[in-house]
Amino acid sequence: MLAIFSSQNAYATEQSQALTWGYVNFAPYHYNDKGNVTGFIADHIKSIFKDSNLSFSAVELPNKRTKLYIENGKVDFSTVIESFISNPSDFLKSDLPVYHIILGAVCLKDTHEIKHIDDLKKTRLILLSGYTYGTDKQLDEKNGFNIELSAQNHDSAILALKYKRADCVLGYKSPTDVEKEKHPNLNLTFYKINEFPVYLFLNKKVVNATVIMDTINQHISPTHSPLAQ
Structure with a gap:
């Protein structure tokens, strides 16, 4: 599950290989297609690195161990929300x-009133394994949530909904849109709860990390970043 995109790197001459991007299978943002990372965010990352004259390889990580891989420096960089990183001082x-x-x-139905995380306490809920959801709150029975099961991805979560294992899945809009197209007869309704920026986090142990991040920052344009989806 490795895809390598090569270019000459003028700023990391001491590196013996490309940087490693650790990502999860999260269609349509980034996912594995016949051994290559693809998706509209994967394309955006490729564009940033190409413009930065940097190279990287992309490695798909298992959901439950993604946080461990990132925070233990098993990969050089990741693209995640801030709450996912427990040790921010180790990253740029x-x-x-x-x-x-x-x-x-x-x-499964449009009769719910859901605007906040706490509104989900009224439902039988499916969570996605390994996701932090941008909150410090533990989404568990102790905090009043009725968690029916944890799913590996949106696909398996929606299948669980189909078989009435729960009422709702806490997830993200674009992956949900993909599932809506696959299951048009389910009459799925998406209730927006929040919106989060996703940043690129580079491990400080990477050779020339500061220079590399400075270069990347020069090529992340606010006018060319994908809109919230």
Whole structure:
């Protein structure tokens, strides 16, 4: 599950290989297609690195271990929301987000009143394994949430909804839109809860990390970053 995009890197001459981007299978943002990372955010990352004259390889990470891989320096950089990083002092964060993401609940019917996370306490809920959802609050029974199960991705979560395992899934808009197209008869409704910027985090242990991040920052344009989806 490795895709390599090569170019000459004028700023990291001491590096023996390309930087490693650790990503999760998260269609349509970034996902594995026959061994290559693809998706509209993957394309955006490729464009930033090409403009920065940098190279990288992309490695798909398992959801449950993604946080461990990133924070233990198993990959050089990642694109995540700020709350996902528990040890921010170990990383350089891009000045601007590389994109924005919309959090919400996708439910089988449109009769729910959902505007906040706490509104989901009234539902039987499916969570996505390994996701922080931009909150410090533990989404568990102790805090009043009725968690029916954890799913590996939006696809398996929606299948669980289909078989009435729960009422709603806490997930993200663009992946939900993909599932809506796959299951037009389910009458899925998405309720927006929040919106988060997603930044590029570069591990400080990377050779020439500061120079590399400065270069990346020069090529992240607020006018060319994808809109929240």
